[in-house]
Amino acid sequence: MKVAVLTGGGDCPGLNAVIRAIVRRATAHGFEMMGLRDGWKGLLEDNHFRLTRETTSGILHRGGTILGTSRVNPFKVENGLEKVKRAIERNGIHAVIAIGGEGTLSAATRMSEEGLRIVGVPKTIDNDLNGTEFTFGFDTAVAIATEAVDRLHSTAESHKRVIVCEVMGRHVGWIATYAGIAGGADVILVPEIPADLERVAEHIQRRHAGGRTFSIVVVAEGTRIKLAADQNEQLVTSGALDEAGRPRLGGVGNIVAHEIERRTGFETRVSVLGHIQRGGAPTAHDRVLATRYGVHACDMVARGEFGKMAALKGNEIISVDLSAATKELKKVPKEFFEVAQVFFG
Numbered sequence: 099m100k101v102a103v104l105t106g107g108g109d110c111p112g113l114n115a116v117i118r119a120i121v122r123r124a125t126a127h128g129f130e131m132m133g134l135r136d137g138w139k140g141l142l143e144d145n146h147f148r149l150t151r152e153t154t155s156g157i158l159h160r161g162g163t164i165l166g167t168s169r170v171n172p173f174k175v176e177n178g179l180e181k182v183k184r185a186i187e188r189n190g191i192h193a194v195i196a197i198g199g200e201g202t203l204s205a206a207t208r209m210s211e212e213g214l215r216i217v218g219v220p221k222t223i224d225n226d227l228n229g230t231e232f233t234f235g236f237d238t239a240v241a242i243a244t245e246a247v248d249r250l251h252s253t254a255e256s257h258k259r260v261i262v263c264e265v266m267g268r269h270v271g272w273i274a275t276y277a278g279i280a281g282g283a284d285v286i287l288v289p290e291i292p293a294d295l296e297r298v299a300e301h302i303q304r305r306h307a308g309g310r311t312f313s314i315v316v317v318a319e320g321t322r323i324k325l326a327a328d329q330n331e332q333l334v335t336s337g338a339l340d341e342a343g344r345p346r347l348g349g350v351g352n353i354v355a356h357e358i359e360r361r362t363g364f365e366t367r368v369s370v371l372g373h374i375q376r377g378g379a380p381t382a383h384d385r386v387l388a389t390r391y392g393v394h395a396c397d398m399v400a401r402g403e404f405g406k407m408a409a410l411k412g413n414e415i416i417s418v419d420l421s422a423a424t425k426e427l428k429k430v431p432k433e434f435f436e437v438a439q440v441f442f443g
């Protein structure tokens with residue numbers, strides 16, 4: 099049986115660990131494995147290569163993806179679905195394992211509704227997929243962001259500054275909340291709660307009036323801000339669109355820093371972590387999670403569990419419906435913010 103694997107959307111630490119685990123497990127099931135290049139594009143353009151134990155050895159700890167990735171969505175390409183179906187038939191592919199985030203798995207959901215045999219694996223540093231408690235890549239991004247917050251603390255303290263650290267996460271605040279709590283941030287701004295910059299400024303002023311000489315603010319890129327009372331809350335984007343046609347986020351940190359300095363008079367600097375959060379070696383936690391997902395996904399193909407995604411529930415890997423995973427974004431529950439707030443001030 100021939101099984102194809104693809105990685106779609108933003109790259110993320112742990113992708114290679116999943117690929118390696120799938121290929122290793124495939125031997126036990128007697129599957130022939132095929133790697134599709136650059137996500138769904140590999141099927142649209144018939145661009146693939148054979149995955150073997152040899153071509154996937156030594157990749158467990160490597161960041162990025164040996165398959166390449168893209169945000170190309172076959173449903174946004176003329177006759178995309180037909181092209182995908184023809185490529186699957188022509189190459190004798192029995193099933194496709196799609197490793198991806200919301201964009202890739204939404205396409206996978208629609209394809210499985212069209213009768214294609216698809217299994218999903220939840221990947222993203224944003225941790226915004228429903229149906230699973232954690233996606234792989236998130237733990238690594240949080241570790242990198244936490245280290246950055248620790249480092250920013252030394253400079254903020256030495257120079258008596260306010261430092262704003264902008265982290266990724268798209269429309270949810272998982273990375274900001276985790277890195278903010280882990281790094282002991284004094285303010286955490288997330289998309290789940292629109293930012294009131296007046297309150298942020300007052301809070302920082304109160305802290306400094308109480309004897310603190312510096313403050314650390316962690317802001318998620320997708321945080322909506324309101325600059326004036328008569329304005330609506332706004333998402334900050336670069337104005338450009340990504341490959342999938344979605345607005346590229348980023349820049350909120352600069353606005354927050356400018357507004358804090360203007361309202362408080364304290365010197366305020368900004369650090370935008372950007373793609374540093376997505377690159378490099380996965381943490382041990384992500385390697386284990388990715389490996390467990392990969393083995394489970396391969397077993398799902400063997401069991402004929404299509405239209406489903408490998409997921410983490412408690413400490414167990416289970417299979418959930420792909421449609422449940424992509425219906426809506428998984429937001430950070432209120433309890434996390436309540437814990438973070440205990441340490442503000």
Ligand code: F6P
Pocket residue numbers: 108199222223224266267268319340346347376
């Ligand atoms: O989804 C992962 C992610 O890193 C988001 O946090 C971020 O908004 C986006 O991808 C950036 O995408 P790109 O690398 O295409 O700019």
